[in-house]
Amino acid sequence: MSAVNPDPIPEPTPEEVARGLAELERHVASQAPAAPAPAESPGATRRVLRLRAEVAEAHQLADLQADDTxxxxxxxxxxxxxxAAQEAARLHAxxxxxxxxxxxxxxxxxxxxTAALVSLTLALAWSTAGVQAFAADGAKPWSPSWVFAWxxxxxxxxxxxxVVGARAYMGTRGQPLNNPILTRxxxxxxxxxxxMNAWPYTPWGLxxxxxxxxxxxxxHILGPIVAVAIVTALPIILAAFANLDHGSRATLTGLTYGANTGVSTALIERARTLIASGELPAEPSAYRLQRTLGCAMDDARAVRDALRNDPTTGKD
Structure with a gap:
């Protein structure tokens, strides 16, 4: 009776070899003794541990300090x-x-x-006592002459x-009253x-x-002198206020004839170039000029007016 040969063992595939090696590595790693932690390494004294912590902290701080965020x-x-700066700029504008x-x-x-009229009233009230002493002329107190002297x-x-109030009010309206009769x-x-205030206290009236x-x-003459100063100065001050130019006319001139300035001249030349290239119409609006040139609306109006008055680009 002849012996039967066993079946040949099949050769493993590359995938099976790789899988076996991976399992072998995992088994060896699991059986290897764990490495001691840095804090538990032999010879790790308290001073070494503190220095190691300082070095680690220094590395982290260096990494964070490099960030400028x-x-x-x-x-x-x-x-x-x-x-505060933005508020100051807006207030200035x-x-x-x-x-x-x-x-x-x-x-x-x-x-x-208001201050001038109040001061004038007080100055005239100050002189009331002096005028009363002059008008009473030595009359007995509370007699009819003494009472009416007040x-x-x-x-x-x-x-x-x-008179002063009328001149002050008309001066605020830009129509000062310079009538010589009122002045007299x-x-x-x-x-x-x-x-009347000065006479009783002059060498001749004493x-x-x-x-x-x-x-x-x-x-005793202080009150009348203050009244004279106020009456003289108030019309001059009000006339100066009436002639003030607050810049409205200058602003209007800048809007209408802004082409005379250097900035508007450059904008006009640029607008002419854009009109010639077809990017702007022959008579662009101020809004279109503002968007295309990227300028303020005042400059855009000035450029628009200059182009309209220019025979080479617009209609006069």
Missing amino acids: PLMLDTPKVRKRRK LAQDPQMRAWQAARMRRLLV LVEPFMSLALLV IEWLFLGLTLG PDGTPFTVSRLVL
């Missing part, structure tokens, strides 16, 4: 300063606006006129305030007030034996 962020102080300048001038003029200065002051009326009332002092005379 935090330096690009605005701090609260920078944002506050930038906000607003202060240059003709309407704002006109409003500021009107408010200042109203304040000055009314002399008020009715003169009211008449003077009527003002000086008449002021001269009477000054004379009673016999009363010494003359300059301080007493100046004290």
Whole structure:
């Protein structure tokens, strides 16, 4: 009886060989002893561990310091300063606006006129006592002459305030009252007030034996002098306010004839080039010029007007 030969063993494929090697590597790795941790390595004293931590921290800090992103962020102080700068710039631009300048001038003029009239009223009230002493002429207190003497200065002051108030109001409207009759009326009332205040304290008006002092005379004529100064200065101040140019005419001229400036001239030449190339129509609008040239609307209007008045590019 003959022996039966066993079946030959098939050769493994490359995939099976690779899979076997991978399983063998995993088995060897699992059976190998674990490497000691750095903190548990032999000879790792407390000083070594502290130094190793400092070195690791230094490496991390060096990596983070190389990033400039935090330096690009605005701090609260920078944002506050930038906000203040933008606000100051807007306030400055607003202060240059003709309407704002006109409003500021009107408010200042109203304040000055009010202060002048209040000061004039107080100055005339200051001289009331001196006028009363002159008008009473030694009358007994509370007698009819003594009482009516207090009314002399008020009715003169009211008449003077009527003239001054009318001139002040018309001056604020740009129509100053320079009538010589009104000027003579003002000086008449002021001269009477000054004379009646000063006479009882002059060397000729003092009673016999009363010494003359300059301080007493100046004290009693102070009110009339202030009234004279205000009445003289107020029309001049109001005339100056009425002739103020707040820049509205200059702005209008800049809009209409802005081609005379250097910036507008360059824009005009550029607009002509774009018209010649067909990128702009023969008579472009200000809005189209603003978008194409990238300029302000005022400059765009100036260029538009210059092109319309130019016989080579527009119609005159």
